Amino acid sequence: MVAARSVHSTSRRDFLKVVGMAGAGITLAVALPAVAKAANAGATPAAKAAKSFSPNAFIRINPDNSVAVVMKHLEMGQGAYTGLATLVAEELDADWSQLVAESAPADASLYNNLLMGPTQGTGGSTAIANSWEQMRRAGAAAKFMLVAAAASQWDVPVSEIVARKGVLTHERSGRRATYGEMSTLASEQEVPDPQSLELKDAKDFVYIGRPLPRKDTGKNDGTAIFTQDIKLDGMLTAVVLHAPRFGGKVKSVKDRRARDQAGVVDVLQIPSGVAVLATDFWSAKKGRDLLEVEWDETGAFKRSSADIIEEYRALALKPGLAARNDGDANDALTRAARVIEATYEFPFLAHATMEPMNCVVQVNGQSCEIWNGAQLQTGDQAMVASVLGIAQEQVRINTLYAGGSFGRRANPHSDYVAEAAHIAKAKKGTPVKLVWTREDDTRAGYFRPMYVHRIRAALDEAGNPLAWEQRIVGQSILAGTPFEQFAVQNGIDASSVEGASTLPYRIPNLRVELHTVDLGVPVQWWRSVGHTHTAYSTETFVDELAHAAGRDPVEFRMALLKEHPRHQGVLRLAAEKANWGTELPRGRTRGVAVHESFNSFVAQVAEVSLDEKGGFRVERVVCAVDCGIAVNPDVIAAQMESGIGFGLSPLLMSEITLDEGRVVQSNFHDYPVLRIEQMPEIEVHIVPSTEPPTGVGEPGTPPIAPAVANALFAATGKPFHRLPLKLAEISAGQNPLHKS
Amino acid sequence: MPVTLNVNGVDHALDIAPDTPLLWAIRDHIELTGTKFGCGMALCGACTVHVDGAPVRSCVTPVSAMAGKRITTIEGIETKEARALQAAWTRHGVPQCGYCQSGQIMSAAALLAANPEPGDDDINQAMSGNICRCATYVRVRAAIKSAAANLA
Numbered sequence: 001m002v003a004a005r006s007v008h009s010t011s012r013r014d015f016l017k018v019v020g021m022a023g024a025g026i027t028l029a030v031a032l033p034a035v036a037k038a039a040n041a042g043a044t045p046a047a048k049a050a051k052s053f054s055p056n057a058f059i060r061i062n063p064d065n066s067v068a069v070v071m072k073h074l075e076m077g078q079g080a081y082t083g084l085a086t087l088v089a090e091e092l093d094a095d096w097s098q099l100v101a102e103s104a105p106a107d108a109s110l111y112n113n114l115l116m117g118p119t120q121g122t123g124g125s126t127a128i129a130n131s132w133e134q135m136r137r138a139g140a141a142a143k144f145m146l147v148a149a150a151a152s153q154w155d156v157p158v159s160e161i162v163a164r165k166g167v168l169t170h171e172r173s174g175r176r177a178t179y180g181e182m183s184t185l186a187s188e189q190e191v192p193d194p195q196s197l198e199l200k201d202a203k204d205f206v207y208i209g210r211p212l213p214r215k216d217t218g219k220n221d222g223t224a225i226f227t228q229d230i231k232l233d234g235m236l237t238a239v240v241l242h243a244p245r246f247g248g249k250v251k252s253v254k255d256r257r258a259r260d261q262a263g264v265v266d267v268l269q270i271p272s273g274v275a276v277l278a279t280d281f282w283s284a285k286k287g288r289d290l291l292e293v294e295w296d297e298t299g300a301f302k303r304s305s306a307d308i309i310e311e312y313r314a315l316a317l318k319p320g321l322a323a324r325n326d327g328d329a330n331d332a333l334t335r336a337a338r339v340i341e342a343t344y345e346f347p348f349l350a351h352a353t354m355e356p357m358n359c360v361v362q363v364n365g366q367s368c369e370i371w372n373g374a375q376l377q378t379g380d381q382a383m384v385a386s387v388l389g390i391a392q393e394q395v396r397i398n399t400l401y402a403g404g405s406f407g408r409r410a411n412p413h414s415d416y417v418a419e420a421a422h423i424a425k426a427k428k429g430t431p432v433k434l435v436w437t438r439e440d441d442t443r444a445g446y447f448r449p450m451y452v453h454r455i456r457a458a459l460d461e462a463g464n465p466l467a468w469e470q471r472i473v474g475q476s477i478l479a480g481t482p483f484e485q486f487a488v489q490n491g492i493d494a495s496s497v498e499g500a501s502t503l504p505y506r507i508p509n510l511r512v513e514l515h516t517v518d519l520g521v522p523v524q525w526w527r528s529v530g531h532t533h534t535a536y537s538t539e540t541f542v543d544e545l546a547h548a549a550g551r552d553p554v555e556f557r558m559a560l561l562k563e564h565p566r567h568q569g570v571l572r573l574a575a576e577k578a579n580w581g582t583e584l585p586r587g588r589t590r591g592v593a594v595h596e597s598f599n600s601f602v603a604q605v606a607e608v609s610l611d612e613k614g615g616f617r618v619e620r621v622v623c624a625v626d627c628g629i630a631v632n633p634d635v636i637a638a639q640m641e642s643g644i645g646f647g648l649s650p651l652l653m654s655e656i657t658l659d660e661g662r663v664v665q666s667n668f669h670d671y672p673v674l675r676i677e678q679m680p681e682i683e684v685h686i687v688p689s690t691e692p693p694t695g696v697g698e699p700g701t702p703p704i705a706p707a708v709a710n711a712l713f714a715a716t717g718k719p720f721h722r723l724p725l726k727l728a729e730i731s732a733g734q735n736p737l738h739k740s
Numbered sequence: 741m742p743v744t745l746n747v748n749g750v751d752h753a754l755d756i757a758p759d760t761p762l763l764w765a766i767r768d769h770i771e772l773t774g775t776k777f778g779c780g781m782a783l784c785g786a787c788t789v790h791v792d793g794a795p796v797r798s799c800v801t802p803v804s805a806m807a808g809k810r811i812t813t814i815e816g817i818e819t820k821e822a823r824a825l826q827a828a829w830t831r832h833g834v835p836q837c838g839y840c841q842s843g844q845i846m847s848a849a850a851l852l853a854a855n856p857e858p859g860d861d862d863i864n865q866a867m868s869g870n871i872c873r874c875a876t877y878v879r880v881r882a883a884i885k886s887a888a889a890n891l892a
Binding site for chain 2: 076077078079211213214216218219220221222223224225226228229231237262280281282283286352353354355356401402403404405406435437438439634635638641642644645646648667668669673674675676677679681682
């Protein structure tokens with residue numbers, strides 16, 4: 001979602017900087033709020049209270065010597081729990097085994113994302129970046145108080161106490177106590193000013209930089225609890241029939257047969273369709289199948305993908321709003337002897353999380369409790385409060401593991417959460433679990449938008465880029481959301497152009513333009529947001545320029561990145577580890593791409609084999625990443641692997657198309673995603689760094705598609721401008737590697 | 741309609757429609773939630789259980805076909821292959837979001853029971869039906885090989 005770059009403050013002005021991608025270094029003003037006033041019933045285990053020591057809202061040391069780290073970020077697979085626990089453990093000098101992850105309640109006054117202003121949320125690959133100092137100071141404050149407690153109990157100077165692996169010792173007197181044993185006394189100590197605490201030097205780190213095992217456990221034996229697994233007394237399951245086209249409304253409902261279905265308890269009309277409530281999922285679904293609904297499609301969206309693409313292609317021929325303007329690209333292109341150009345097409349994409357969207361809501365009088373893999377708690381609270389007409393603070397959220405999100409559960413309109421709230425509002429007192437089927441999930445919209453890019457460029461006599469003009473056409477993700485006022489400046493939604501407007505290559509005449517199209521299709525951020533398309537167009541087009549200049553793609557890039565040492569660093573490392581420039585076996589080809597996103601830098605070299613039938617397979621990817629200090633190298637490697645696998649699906653096979661407004665695809669047979677036999681081998685190399693850590697959840701995704709396309713371009717001489725690639729496009733006849 | 745399901749060695753008498761998919765009998769009626777709903781069309785493998793030791797997509801298997809069968813879910817699987825796989829899953833840090841992993845382990849356990857030394861093609865064939873959107877496939881493959889090696 002929104003990219004974070006700047007200074008934290010709770011003011012809107014600074015939030016604007018954050019999403020507007022101004023500024024450079026990250027400095028966070030860290031406060032360590034005291035503990036949550038009231039324990040959030042479902043979210044926090046009962047075993048605590050009495051003599052636990054809670055120096056701040058993030059840590060609770062229990063007499064049984066367990067240390068709960070209260071997680072302000074959602075764990076949706078990216079390893080946030082492990083990373084945050086590492087930061088706490090480092091300064092607390094706890095034993096890794098004593099740390100237990102606990103999900104924080106929804107309370108932005110305690111648990112806001114420091115890079116999202118007054119908002120509690122996870123996204124934009126910011127979990128570690130915004131917590132880097134805050135969680136370490138939280139740990140340091142706790143240790144300070146434990147040491148003070150030990151010094152006072154043993155009547156020795158603070159300086160003589162050693163805290164290590166969850167144990168306090170005083171060598172001279174032979175005294176020893178675990179953190180748990182000292183918790184009661186520690187809670188009576190004065191809370192230090194967090195800014196006054198000295199944090200460790202990197203050379204003294206014992207946990208940061210090590211591949212510690214993950215803290216989101218229970219995922220190997222079925223005990224981890226997701227929203228789908230919540231069962232409450234008297235709970236009903238709701239399945240909703242949505243309009244077949246976006247913007248359609250219910251005109252009339254015949255629900256007698258649905259109501260007669262065994263297990264069905266109620267049928268309700270809600271703003272987003274017709275909900276069938278039953279004692280279990282299967283009964284609800286059978287009930288839904290029996291509904292007869294007439295739809296009012298007066299305001300419905302009825303266009304098709306092919307027709308939208310034509311409109312976008314036509315717009316790409318006309319000037320748009322400037323998102324970047326260096327020199328005079330138009331003039332340089334007019335004068336150039338030879339102009340190279342390409343028009344790119346990108347389809348809608350669904351997130352297709354393994355756990356389809358779902359949400360449990362119970363409304364009681366003037367309060368409400370939610371169980372959800374919530375990614376944007378503050379937004380969900382506000383939306384549900386408005387649906388129910390209650391105060392935002394009365395919306396309690398139990399944040400559970402999310403079975404994948406890739407941005408989907410951070411819906412800026414809280415779409416599925418609001419839907420569940422509407423149903424629960426009509427069934428006050430009864431907990432309701434909204435369950436979407438895979439078909440509901442695939443067809444509900446909030447897609448990665450369709451885009452068309454047109455790029456024109458020219459080279460000078462020396463073969464260096466002289467001018468680059470790029471036009472991007474597509475919907476704005478942020479317009480019409482609460483983020484609009486921060487992230488859309490002068491008509492430019494930064495998330496539409498990021499990665500293109502920030503093109504790092506030295507090009508004297510560089511212009512990036514945007515046409516924002518208003519279309520009735522709900523769209524949303526999708527793992528790496530604008531970079532999903534800008535990395536593809538820019539990095540494949542750079543290869544076309546290198547080819548036109550007769551230069552090696554790595555050498556060509558390195559020469560244009562002299563002012564960008566971190567780009568160069570990952571590019572050099574990936575090329576070296578992939579033996580770039582060496583001969584490959586017959587039928588094999590290589591391609592490269594480098595891209596910065598979310599303040600992290602990733603280069604990938606893809607090795608692709610071409611078979612005699614005209615197909616190809618991505619065999620191996622060498623990935624280099626610079627994400628600042630590597631908090632957990634194994635989690636970083638896992639995120640690079642994951643980002644690569646995720647980015648291969650839209651390259652190879654996934655697309656959502658509309659046919660007169662109807663979403664054509666519905667499930668994994670027609671919205672295929674990567675399977676195990678299509679996964680390449682992956683080698684990840686991390687650039688050593690002393691910079692503050694930046695994100696890894698998204699930055700692995702953008703470079704893979706262009707790296708593979710560049711490998712195919714190198715082998716076939718054919719550039720690929722439309723995603724997904726169709727295997728048939730690389731026919732045997734076009735494969736010179738197999739011409740005898 | 742009364743149906744008796746033997747799940748993890750225990751008989752459950754349920755009064756549910758015979759067309760109810762085994763998945764929903766297990767999740768909603770027997771209240772074992774480790775087996776996941778992903779697609780409802782046997783396309784993703786998140787719902788994989790064992791029926792008489794063989795991997796089955798429970799989301800398309802009606803309970804009416806389960807009379808006299810032994811059903812095993814992630815909660816009840818105690819074979820040496822499953823134990824070795826679960827340990828390897830932890831060692832290799834396989835799970836990310838984790839939602840598909842019960843199904844991955846059930847498919848892998850059936851593979852190792854039938855083939856103690858699977859090669860890459862065997863793994864592809866046995867695991868192709870299990871989608872992981874976090875794309876943990878590199879580690880799934882490594883963990884299966886590592887579990888197989890530990891069992892040898």
